[in-house]
Amino acid sequence: MLTVYPQTKTYFSHWSDLSIGSGPVKAHGKKVMGGVADAVASIDDLTGGLQAKSELHAFKLRVDPANFKTLSHCINVVIANMFPKDFTPEAHVSFDKFLACVSLALSDKYR
């Protein structure tokens, strides 16, 4: 995401190294995917389950919600790259739908 959409780097100006594979990038990537994995457990009430994270992104991190879509696309690409046989169109649509709902729930507290 940071490489393909350089404008997203603006949120991480406090890191020393924004290159692919750098320490901060790897650690934060793991944290973010952990958050997405947590959302799976709240799949029947994403708004409720992600309320705290939404408040964090809205009031503290102030991430423009358009970026959730950008990150979702990159997650799709990486999953397709790592699991080419499993990421069928059916799997892709289910996964993309889930990420869109997560993005929506994450945007809930913005306004």
Next chain:
Amino acid sequence: MVEWTDFERATIQDIFSKIDYDTVGPATLARCLVVYPWCQRYFGNFGNLYNAAAIKSNPMVAKHGTTILHGLDRAVKNMDDIKSTYAQLSELHSEKLHVDPDNFKLLTDCLTVVVAGQMGKDFTGEVQAAFQKFLAVVVSALGRQYH
């Protein structure tokens, strides 16, 4: 005018020389119609698109997918003037086909996913950036003649 680095030029030529148009084209269009079902509105006369299995085995989808991918050849061969290369195609999509230009991005996102699945570890972040930059220029050129 779009500036291309040597890496970007080489990457685009490399990707398009390696992919099998008859596999990637159909897979891309089929994926687009499954993942973004509203795109089916443009293919009313393609017959059975009722579910993913039908879409994936539909011969008209396959044929058209290959056609679309070959349409990208023109941009690959004319990277320094994609805008005028696609002037006529842009008019066609606007005046005759009435395609919402937002759909171009959906299709190129699916193409990126399909190519990512094919290229394995060669599909690095830098390669993806070059590929998506190229596709963004194509999408922009295709949307230019809309009014």
